[in-house]
Amino acid sequence: MSFSMHQVGPCFAAEVDGIDLTQPLPPPDLAAIHTGMDRYAVLIFHAQRFTDEQQLAFTQSLGKIELAIGTSLRRPEEYRLPPTFADVSNLDRDNKPFARDDRRRLFAIGNRLWHSDSSFKAVPAKYSLLHARSITSKGGNTEFADMRAAYDALDQETKDLIEPLVCEHSQMFSRAKLGFSEFTEEERERFKPVRQRLVRVHPSTGRKSLYLSSHAGSIVGWPDPEAKALLMDLTEAATQREFVYAHKWRVGDLVIWDNRSTMHRARPFPHDEPRDVRRTTLMGDGPTVPQQAT
Ligand SMILES: [Fe+2]
DSSP states (O other): OOOEEEEOSSTTEEEEESOOTTSOOOHHHHHHHHHHHHHTSEEEEOOOOOOHHHHHHHHHHHSOBOOOOSSSSOOGGGOSSOTTSEEOSSBOTTSOBOOTTOHHHHHHGGGGSOBOTTTTSSSOEEEEEEEEEEOOSSOOOEEEEEHHHHHHTSOHHHHHHHTTOEEEEOHHHHHHTTTOOOOOHHHHHHTOOEEEESEEEOTTTOOEEEOOOTTEEEETTSOHHHHHHHHHHHHHHHTSGGGEEEEOOOTTOEEEEETTTEEEEEOOOOTTSOOEEEEEEEEOSSOHHHHTOO
């Protein structure tokens, strides 16, 4: 391996230097990236001049891609990017920023809440790879929180309490927190809740982590207010500054994070400036409920 990794900020984020991800990588380099992901959970690569094809090829060299179909309020005929990409830009098909009150934009503001990508899918995401093509004049940081360290910091009583719990996740729960609660029948069906364990075991490292996400809106078998209060308490504890790394984007940055062991959130930015960030996503191994039912 010819490149180097060095920690930035908290111990779960590292910058990687001396590697060009636009070119096919030999197996030892790909293995070193996976090892780095297991060690840190967030890796930052600067100055990657990706085309969509190159970003897709690099993503697929790391694993199986997750398609982004039906996960936003963009209708298929409004897609700016192929379904191999999650379009997390603020742009319409004509590359114009959405109007401030555009429903698609308001739905996407849900990304400002702490979450783990695709926790609302039965098989949730493994890695997300987010590449910055253009950024706004200010704001727009992405913040990451380490859910392994957050789990480790819990007292034993709390660990025992949450160990067997299963949550229900839906994009409707995260949007409801922002007062966005009007959905069509078709959207309600599409955004139906799925179940996820609250404590996960990482398949490579064996480390436990809190599987939190603002998409989590209930705990199976618990009264709703009690469940929501516990999830809020855990989220507050897990996102204390000591567990958080804030990434300030530069054009050309690629950031990879492991959704199984981190949460993240977007920070506000001027709504009328283009922000073109393109995400490819790797699929997880399977649903989390049977995965850890041991
Ligand atoms: Fe996200």
